[in-house]
Amino acid sequence: EAGVAQSPRYKIIEKRQSVAFWCNPISGHATLYWYQQILGQGPKLLIQFQNNGVVDDSQLPKDRFSAERLKGVDSTLKIQPAKLEDSAVYLCASSLGPGTNTYEQYFGPGTRLTVT
Amino acid sequence: DQQVKQNSPSLSVQEGRISILNCDYTNSMFDYFLWYKKYPAEGPTFLISISSIKDKNEDGRFTVFLNKSAKHLSLHIVPSQPGDSAVYFCAASAVRGAQKLVFGQGTRLTINP
Numbered sequence: 001e002a003g004v005a006q007s008p009r010y011k012i013i014e015k016r017q018s019v020a021f022w023c024n025p026i027s028g029h030a031t032l033y034w035y036q037q038i039l040g041q042g043p044k045l046l047i048q049f050q051n052n053g054v055v056d057d058s059q060l061p062k063d064r065f066s067a068e069r070l071k072g073v074d075s076t077l078k079i080q081p082a083k084l085e086d087s088a089v090y091l092c093a094s095s096l097g098p099g100t101n102t103y104e105q106y107f108g109p110g111t112r113l114t115v116t
Numbered sequence: 117d118q119q120v121k122q123n124s125p126s127l128s129v130q131e132g133r134i135s136i137l138n139c140d141y142t143n144s145m146f147d148y149f150l151w152y153k154k155y156p157a158e159g160p161t162f163l164i165s166i167s168s169i170k171d172k173n174e175d176g177r178f179t180v181f182l183n184k185s186a187k188h189l190s191l192h193i194v195p196s197q198p199g200d201s202a203v204y205f206c207a208a209s210a211v212r213g214a215q216k217l218v219f220g221q222g223t224r225l226t227i228n229p
Contacts, residue, residue, distance in 0.1 A: 107159030
């Protein structure tokens with residue numbers, strides 16, 4: 001079974017530029033998550049999708065971050081404009097979803113973003 | 117507002133001995149707990165979980181203990197092996213919620229030969 005795919009793996013941009021990350025979840029997983037992991041901290045949830053609808057985006061800085069999940073499969077996360085404090089690893093995860101009696105989330109390798 | 121805390125940033129254990137990683141939580145709504153393991157340049161991988169209706173769950177060398185009254189859980193690895201060297205995250209979720217996970221800061225475990 002293929003895992004969660006993410007691209008690019010690494011990205012370096014200057015502040016005020018824009019950047020986009022892509023995620024392809026495990027086939028059949030209804031729920032998709034985007035996390036931000038700053039060095040030395042645990043992953044922090046940015047946004048959660050159930051199929052193509054948003055379940056939780058309470059910690060997403062909506063003035064600069066946006067995300068979409070077209071057709072309930074792939075997802076993109078965009079930052080525009082980027083700030084220095086956005087330097088982090090952006091992790092995508094997926095899970096089977098509610099009603100499946102499992103809370104395990106499966107993570108992709110992440111995208112390391114450096115903002116200079 | 118750190119709802120899940122791992123107070124030890126690092127832990128060093130000799131190969132073959134027991135590794136004990138600790139985690140505390142503050143939100144009494146949490147009723148499902150997971151441990152993840154993370155190697156450099158990789159995403160976290162699921163290790164073991166426990167529901168609040170249990171106080172212990174075992175899977176091979178890994179055992180998780182839950183003390184609900186103390187809002188504390190621990191992960192025991194016996195015997196520790198060099199491949200166990202990684203960062204370990206505990207995470208918590210509320211069953212009645214949207215299955216959102218709240219992670220601790222992580223503990224870097226180093227197994228010395």
